[in-house]
Amino acid sequence: xxxxxxxxxxxxxxxxxxxxxxxxxxxxxxxxxxxxxxxxxxxxxxxxxxxxxxxxxxxxxxxxxxxxxxxxxxxxxxxxxxxxxxxxxxxxxxxxxxxxxxxxxxxxxxxxxxxxxxxxxxxxxxxxxxxxxxxxxxxxxxxxxxxxxxxxxxxxxxxxxxxxxxxxxxxxxxxxxxxxxxxxxxxxxxxxxxxxxxxxxxxxxxxxxxxxxxxxxxxxxxxxxxxxxxxxxxxxxxxxxxxxxxxxxxxxxxxxxxxxxxxxxxxxxxxxxxxxxxxxxxxxxxxxxxxxxxxxxxxxxxxxxxxxxxxxxxxxxxxxxxxxxxxxxxxxxxxxxxxxxxxxxxxxxxxxxxxxxxxxxxxxxxxxxxxxxxxxxxxxxxxxxxxxxxxxxxxxxxxxxxxxxxxxxxxxxxxxxxxxxxxxxxxxxxxxxxxxxxxxxxxxxxxxxxxxxxxxxxxxxxxxxxxxxxxxxxxxxxxxxxxxxxxxxxxxxxxxxxxxxxxxxxxxxx
Amino acid sequence: xxxxxxxxxxxxxxxxxxxxxxxxxxxxxxxxxxxxxxxxxxxxxxxxxxxxxxxxxxxxxxxxxxxxxxxxxxxxxxxxxxxxxxxxxxxxxxxxxxxxxxxxxxxxxxxxxxxxxxxxxxxxxxxxxxxxxxxxxxxxxxxxxxxxxxxxxxxxxxxxxxxxxxxxxxxxxxxxxxxxxxxxxxxxxxxxxxxxxxxxxxxxxxxxxxxxxxxxxxxxxxxxxxxxxxxxxxxxxxxxxxxxxxxxxxxxxxxxxxxxxxxxxxxxxxxxxxxxxxxxxxxxxxxxxxxxxxxxxxxxxxxxxxxxxxxxxxxxxxxxxxxxxxxxxxxx
Numbered sequence: 001x002x003x004x005x006x007x008x009x010x011x012x013x014x015x016x017x018x019x020x021x022x023x024x025x026x027x028x029x030x031x032x033x034x035x036x037x038x039x040x041x042x043x044x045x046x047x048x049x050x051x052x053x054x055x056x057x058x059x060x061x062x063x064x065x066x067x068x069x070x071x072x073x074x075x076x077x078x079x080x081x082x083x084x085x086x087x088x089x090x091x092x093x094x095x096x097x098x099x100x101x102x103x104x105x106x107x108x109x110x111x112x113x114x115x116x117x118x119x120x121x122x123x124x125x126x127x128x129x130x131x132x133x134x135x136x137x138x139x140x141x142x143x144x145x146x147x148x149x150x151x152x153x154x155x156x157x158x159x160x161x162x163x164x165x166x167x168x169x170x171x172x173x174x175x176x177x178x179x180x181x182x183x184x185x186x187x188x189x190x191x192x193x194x195x196x197x198x199x200x201x202x203x204x205x206x207x208x209x210x211x212x213x214x215x216x217x218x219x220x221x222x223x224x225x226x227x228x229x230x231x232x233x234x235x236x237x238x239x240x241x242x243x244x245x246x247x248x249x250x251x252x253x254x255x256x257x258x259x260x261x262x263x264x265x266x267x268x269x270x271x272x273x274x275x276x277x278x279x280x281x282x283x284x285x286x287x288x289x290x291x292x293x294x295x296x297x298x299x300x301x302x303x304x305x306x307x308x309x310x311x312x313x314x315x316x317x318x319x320x321x322x323x324x325x326x327x328x329x330x331x332x333x334x335x336x337x338x339x340x341x342x343x344x345x346x347x348x349x350x351x352x353x354x355x356x357x358x359x360x361x362x363x364x365x366x367x368x369x370x371x372x373x374x375x376x377x378x379x380x381x382x383x384x385x386x387x388x389x390x391x392x393x394x395x396x397x398x399x400x401x402x403x404x405x406x407x408x409x410x411x412x413x414x415x416x417x418x419x420x421x422x423x424x425x426x427x428x429x430x431x432x433x434x435x436x437x438x439x440x441x442x443x444x445x446x447x448x449x450x451x452x453x454x455x456x457x458x459x460x461x462x463x464x465x466x467x468x469x470x471x472x473x474x475x476x477x478x479x480x481x482x483x484x485x486x487x488x489x490x491x492x493x494x495x496x497x498x499x500x501x502x503x504x505x506x507x508x509x510x
Numbered sequence: 511x512x513x514x515x516x517x518x519x520x521x522x523x524x525x526x527x528x529x530x531x532x533x534x535x536x537x538x539x540x541x542x543x544x545x546x547x548x549x550x551x552x553x554x555x556x557x558x559x560x561x562x563x564x565x566x567x568x569x570x571x572x573x574x575x576x577x578x579x580x581x582x583x584x585x586x587x588x589x590x591x592x593x594x595x596x597x598x599x600x601x602x603x604x605x606x607x608x609x610x611x612x613x614x615x616x617x618x619x620x621x622x623x624x625x626x627x628x629x630x631x632x633x634x635x636x637x638x639x640x641x642x643x644x645x646x647x648x649x650x651x652x653x654x655x656x657x658x659x660x661x662x663x664x665x666x667x668x669x670x671x672x673x674x675x676x677x678x679x680x681x682x683x684x685x686x687x688x689x690x691x692x693x694x695x696x697x698x699x700x701x702x703x704x705x706x707x708x709x710x711x712x713x714x715x716x717x718x719x720x721x722x723x724x725x726x727x728x729x730x731x732x733x734x735x736x737x738x739x740x741x742x743x744x745x746x747x748x749x750x751x752x753x754x755x756x757x758x759x760x761x762x763x764x765x766x767x768x769x770x771x772x773x774x775x776x777x778x779x780x781x782x783x784x785x786x787x788x789x790x791x792x793x794x795x796x797x798x799x800x801x802x803x804x805x806x807x808x809x810x811x812x813x814x815x816x817x818x819x820x821x822x823x824x825x826x827x828x829x830x831x832x833x834x835x836x837x838x839x840x841x842x
Contacts, residue, residue: 306728330730338728347722349788354714358729361711369710393526413729 009072010035011165011196012088017056017066026052027063028220034165034196039187041199041207041228044217045240050200051093053217054167057198058090059083087164091154091171099143103129106142107157128156133182148175155186166190167198184210202291204233204497216240234490241460241489249465250441257468258282260318261452262334262421264303267312272298274476276312280421280452285443287467288456290496295476296456297339300423303454304336305329316420330359333419337410339426339456345410346398353380353394355409359417383412388438404435411442422446423454428462440466460489472496539782539794542830543801550804554811562807564690570803571696572758575796576751577770578777579703580744582795585778586707587740588720588787589638589645593630594748595770596656599763601627601752603660605678606669606762616677624749630656631745635738649741653771660764669762682757692754699747704792716740720787776827777802801830 010033019027027049034040042050055061056068059077068075070086077083083090097106104125105112112121125138134152136145142153151171158166171183180203187197187210201207207214208228216223216239223239263279273295280286288296301307303314305323314321316332323329326336338344346355357364357376364376380394387408391401398409407427414422424443428436443466447453457463463470464487472479472495479495550557557563577594584591601623608619630652637648671679684691707713715736718726727733748767755766781798783790805826809819 304728325732326728326730327732336728343722344724344728347718347725347788349721350718354718358718358726358731361715361731365711369712371709371711371714373709395526417730 010069011071012057012086013069014053014057015067015069017053017063017068019052019056019061019063025220027056029066030217030220030222032057032215032222032225034198036164036194036196037191038212039191039197039199039210041201041211041214042217043200043204043207043214043236043240048217048240049220050217051169052220054090054092054169054198054200057083057088057165057167059088060090084161087162088167089158089161089163089165090167091151091158091169093169095147095150095154097142097150097153097157100141102139103136103142103145103153103156104138106153107138107160109157111161125156125160128160132156132159132186148179151175152179152183155183159190163195165196165198167200169200170202180206202497204236204493208233237490237493241493249462250437250444255283255448257284258450261316262303262454263315263318264299265313265315267299267302267314268310269298269302269307270310272476273302273309276473276476276478278454278471278478280454282420282450282452283447284469285447285453285455285467287463287470288454288473289460289463289470289482289492290473290479292458294473294496296473297425298476299473300336300425300454300456303329303421303423304334306336330417330419333421335359335414335417335419335422337407337414337422337424337427339429341403341406341410341430346406348399348406349397351395352384352389352391352398352401352409353377355398356380356383356394356412357416359413363416379416380412383416387412387415387442402435404431404439407431407435407439408442411439415446419451421452421454423456425456426458427455428457428459460492463492464488535782536791536794538833539780539797539801542780542833543797543804546801546804546808550808550811554808556811557808562811564688564693566800566803566807567693567696568690568758569806570799571690571692572751572754573770574773574777574802575696575799576699576754577744577748577774578781578795578799579699579792580740580747581774581778582703582781582783582790582792583707583716583740584645584744585775585783585785586720586787586790587716587737588723588785589737589740590649590775590785591631591634591741591744592646592649592771593634593652593656594744594751594774595767596653596660597627597630597745597748598752598755598767598770599660599765600630600656600663601749602756602766603664603669603752603762603764604749605675605753605756606671607663609675609678610669610671610762613674616675620678620753623753624746627749627752628742628746630659631742631748632738634745635741638741639734639737645741657764664762664764666764668765671756671760671762675756675760678753678757679760682754682760692758695750695754699750700792700796707792712736712739717788720784721789773802780827780830802827 013033015031017027017030030049030053032042032053042053044050052061056063059080059082062077068077075082075086098109101109104122107125107128108121122138129136129138132152132155134149136149136152142150145153155171168187175183184206187199190197199207199211211228213225213227214231214236215225216236218240258281260279260281265277267273267276276295276299278286288299290296298307302309304326305328306326314323316334321332342348353376357380364372364379366372377394383389384391384394389408389412390405398406401409427439427443431439443453443455455463455467469484470482470487470492472482472492474496482491482495577598581591581594604623604626605619608614608622609616614622634648634652637643638645681691686694707717715726715731719733719736723733752766756762777799778790778795779785779798780801781790781794783795805823806819809822814822
């Protein structure tokens with residue numbers, strides 16, 4: 001078969017790579033190498049540093065420390081062009097295609113001759129696509145293709161160039177089971193031709209099918225590099241997790257869990273959310289775990305009426321809820337603290353007071369539509385006290401606050417508006433440790449006040465720390481439920497990544 | 511933090527320290543106006559006379575002033591309304607059409623004119639807010655439609671108001687406390703707009719929509735309804751400007767307000783409003799309109815030929831904006 005003895009020179013070696021963003025250490029000295037004719041999987045949780053490392057390899061970012069050795073020679077990548085020049089092609093998760101140009105133009109973009117012979121261009125693009133085994137018309141504008149096929153075009157673009165190393169950054173996230181299999185065949189073919197393939201994926205079982213070696217990153221450090229035949233899925237998951245349980249979760253008072261408040265029945269939208277059903281009771285904190293892109297945010301936005309649903313029912317206190325917009329949801333008493341705080345949570349250039357009362361503005365407005373300023377001031381000052389908001393003045397812009405305090409303003413908005421259900425989407429993203437603990441306390445408080453609380457988080461420890469039970473999503477489906485006794489990252493990742501259910505589904509969608 | 515939570519609760523509510531940057535942003539437009547005013551006074555003998563100043567005010571009232579209020583509302587939501595000049599002509603023509611040709615009583619006809627302007631605005635608003643057409647494109651279409659409608663209803667001819675429209679022309683040339691009546695109307699509109707923008711839920715929400723529409727939508731506000739409404743206001747105020755034009759000239763004409771949208775937008779932007787939405791105020795918009803009015807007046811007094819005036823106008827707008835941005839940049 002193939003081998004990777006010491007006698008072979010690695011195509012590229014990354015040694016002791018460090019990358020800091022301000023005080024944040026994204027990479028703390030990572031070693032990684034790629035040999036000719038191997039498929040090398042790069043694994044780790046969200047935020048472990050995989051994408052950063054691949055950006056270093058692709059020349060997109062310059063590391064603070066460490067060296068890059070190409071075929072035994074030290075190299076100095078000053079930009080993506082340097083990496084491309086030595087044959088490193090990175091297929092990023094975010095597609096870099098021009099949607100209005102044709103498939104053929106996209107494939108050869110950057111290599112177009114001054115005078116284009118359209119027939120030659122389309123023919124050679126057709127050949128590349130055929131080789132990949134996909135039936136895509138070279139003349140089709142890329143924007144007309146489904147995302148999965150756009151991904152294939154991106155891959156064809158990389159293959160059309162002289163490539164010695166190809167990095168696939170989560171290519172199967174958008175592909176169905178069959179297409180993913182075809183992609184794996186492509187990888188095996190590349191391996192036979194001596195290309196070094198780097199494969200990043202959250203679908204562990206797929207990785208085990210094709211990879212030769214695996215490198216596991218955690219918190220910006222290499223945990224280890226292992227041969228696939230010497231390991232198994234359990235060992236890998238253990239390498240990926242296993243940080244000490246943090247002691248920042250406030251004690252939750254034993255809350256009386258009451259009647260069912262929110263019930264969702266077989267919610268569907270495209271491939272993003274498939275047949276999701278769940279229910280949350282008064283006083284209960286339910287976690288929604290899984291990996292980024294598993295459909296959690298999409299589910300939340302549908303429950304909030306912010307995104308349209310294909311099918312499914314939502315019930316509030318037993319009554320069906322017809323939501324055309326967030327306006328309807330807020331009227332009914334459903335709140336959402338969105339994932340993207342600056343883009344969706346606050347009007348950042350506007351005062352704290354205005355933001356805090358935005359969702360319940362009717363409470364401070366008189367019959368003629370005039371705002372009762374004095375009442376607003378009192379109410380907001382009271383909210384600021386309750387939520388321990390650290391600010392200069394309630395009429396200062398939200399942009400003057402730290403991330404944690406900005407999040408408290410969003411929270412203040414929903415406390416002021418009232419309601420029965422609140423959904424938190426990544427409530428502590430970009431929030432410092434101290435404020436995190438305070439936000440956990442406030443989430444507990446919401447439940448103690450009798451609200452039904454749904455928390456989405458990619459920090460699994462956070463879910464285990466505050467939730468009464470955790471539902472796990474993977475690829476748009478609800479995969480299972482964890483009770484406190486079963487709380488462990490291993491269990492959660494098993495549910496999120498095992499794609500047994502997914503394969504079945506892949507078939508039914510084909 | 512040394513404050514106990516209770517202290518900060520009272521602190522955060524009352525008395526906010528003076529902020530130099532905010533002060534500059536608020537008053538830089540007024541500063542530009544003051545400089546222009548002083549230059550005009552020193553340069554010409556006739557500028558600082560009651561007669562001339564009232565003349566400037568009347569021109570602003572009949573031209574950019576009232577329409578600038580509607581435009582301000584639209585721009586605050588991050589939109590633009592290019593149809594104001596055409597809708598003004600539509601309002602002017604309808605005055606003649608309703609009063610003279612349909613012989614409707616003037617006190618019924620004028621509200622009808624306002625409603626007609628509002629209807630065109632509503633059409634723009636519905637397409638922008640609900641069908642998500644860019645406001646630039648939709649109001650460009652409405653610009654053509656409204657101008658076309660005014661040609662249709664006037665058949666390309668000016669409609670003389672004559673005796674049946676006497677009440678209207680009396681308003682146009684009339685004075686109250688020695689100030690032209692259209693100026694009083696403009697002042698009233700500015701006051702109402704200022705109150706709406708600063709003290710009501712409506713004003714707060716349209717400003718917030720311009721700053722971050724998605725955050726407002728996700729706060730459960732019915733955003734499309736608010737967005738559509740600003741075009742209704744803009745249409746209605748453009749029709750009002752059309753009525754004033756008819757009242758001053760005594761005719762309903764389809765040639766009123768050609769190119770007016772540019773001056774109106776210029777007034778709002780010179781007034782410090784951001785075309786990116788969310789920032790802008792009524793008083794500064796009035797000052798912006800006055801700056802344009804004074805400049806036109808000054809060039810007339812200084813004997814600058816008409817064709818040259820347009821060139822100078824463009825240059826002065828650019829310089830005023832530079833000054834304005836220069837000052838705001840100092841703040842940051």
